[in-house]
Amino acid sequence: MRGLLLGWRQGTPRDKQRQVARRAARRDNRRVIRRRALPMLALAAPAFAQAPAESRIGAIFPASSLLSDEALRGLELAVEERGRPTRLVRGEAGEAAQVLAEARRLVQAERCTLLFGSGNVTSALAALQAVDSLEVPFVELVATAEALLERPSRWLIRPGPRAADFGAVAAGALMRVLPGWLGQPTEALRIALLHEASPSPTSLAESCEARLREAGLTVLERLTHAPRTAEMPALVQRLRTAGASALLHAGSEADAAALLRALAEAPWRPPVIMGLGSAWGLAELARTAGIEGCFVLDVPPVATAEALAPGARPFAELYQRRWGAAPRGGLSLAAYSGARTVLAAPGERLALRQAxxxxxxxxxxxxxxxxxxxxxxxxxxxxxxxxxxxQAGRPVAVWPEAAAFGPISPP
Known part of the structure; x- marks a missing residue:
């Protein structure tokens, strides 16, 4: 009897086969029901229930450069202000080979569809070499050297000015504004150029020299120096002997401070000192004796006429809230201005460049x-x-008239 009961509970082999077949059929039916229900669920779900895709943007900036860090801050503020989810992925810009590797990593591994940089023309050229094969746009926010335009690329976007633009404004100021400010004719100006022997300062100085000579101004000479040179006192003595009445300098903030110290030690000072480029507009120079009254030819500072730059003051307030201090120069404002325009455009890759x-x-x-x-x-x-x-510890726009925040201080 017990054996009969066990056989009834366990079933015959044929019964077991039927049970397995029924279970398999039930599983198949459930799969069909789920497949048919999925499209209906998707149609029923509201559009806002689907999270928007995250946009990924690469940033290649040297970590050790104060100028590049200031530009990066402007980029970060533009990204934070953007209306859709955006992740900014950092890449380190050093030697050209490192920039190439970082650009490839950001695009291929991090899936970035847009790259920003860099404040350094050497890094920018390496990044351009990478994006030509990766086929993503590269936005050089602040580097000015003409070499960027000598290498054709359909992926370059440069919101800021060229070195040639610096030469045009320098010539205009030295011909139309500064002679009257000095109380002497244009013909009396004797101009000397001094610059660091690196790509961007060299490009700025060459552009200025060419435009000044075209305008018929007297250019005594153009001298170069190594980065962080110890020869600044000797160079100052040479300029003093030559009788320069206007000195134009392009170099790092450290070299700008060294030049001002050498002039104070001489002691000699030409009536006009004009710094070319963003290093001369950094807030750190406010602590250097002799900076007051010096001119800076650079991107618009925060103290620019509101009629021309209505967003400068709101940007300074935004920067203060984000970083707990005032902008360290006009470079962050320039980077923010250019990046906002790029980030507002529709599309990715070639479509973005065309837009x-x-x-x-x-x-x-x-x-x-x-x-x-x-x-x-x-x-x-x-x-x-x-x-x-x-003026009073900060750069103030004085020319052209449309940009002037205030008048030029007396000599």
Whole structure:
């Protein structure tokens, strides 16, 4: 009897086969039901229930450069202000080989569809070499050297001015503004150029020299120096002997401070000292004796006329809230202005580059007073430097008139 009961509970082999077949059929039916239900669930779900895809942007900046760090801060503020989820992925810019490797990592491993940089023309050229094969746009926010435009690339976007723009504004200021300020004719100006022997300062000095000579101004000589040179006192004595009445210098903030110290020790000072580039507009120079009254030819500072740059003061307030201090120079404002325009454009990769090429905005549109119109090389034709002067511990725009925040201080 017990054996019969066990056989009834366990079932015959044929019964077991039937049970297995029934279970398999039930599983198949459930799969079919789920597959048919999925499209209906998708249609029923509201659009806002689907999280938007995250946009990934690469940033290649040297960690050790104060100028590049200030530009990066402007980029970060533009990204934080963006209306859709965006992740900014950092890459380190050092030697060219490192920049190439970082650009490839950001695009291939981090899936970035847009790269920003870098404040350094050597890094920018290496990044351009990478993006030509990766086929993503590269936005060089602040480097000015003409070498960037000598290498054709359909992926370059440069919102800021060229070195040639610096030469045009320098010539205009030395011909139309500063002779009257000094109380002497233009013909009396004797101009000397001094610059660091690296790509961006060299490009700025060469551009200024060419435009000054074209304008018929007297250029005594153009001297070079090594980065952080110990020869600054000797160079100052040479300029003093030559009788320079206007000195134009392009170099790092350390070399700018060294030049001012050497002039104080001489003791000699030409009536006009004009710093070329963003190093001369950094807030750190405010602690250097002799900076007051010096001119700076650079991107628009925060103290630019509100009629031209209505976004400068709101940007300074935004920067203060984010970083707990005032902007360290106009470089962050320039980077923020250019990055906002790029990030507002639709599309990715080539579509983004084409969209930015179609943007046509007059001067005074961007927060720092620039406009937007790219040429076929990706250069913004409506970004120009302005002449500022150190007044009460900060650079203040004084020329052209549309940018002037206030008058030029007396000599």
């Amino acid at each position: 930015l090429g179609a943007v046509d905005q007059p001067e005074g549109t961007l927060p720092n007073g620039w406009g937007w119109r790219l040429d076929e090389r990706g250069q913004n034709l409506r970004a120009a430097p302005v002449l500022s002067q150190w």
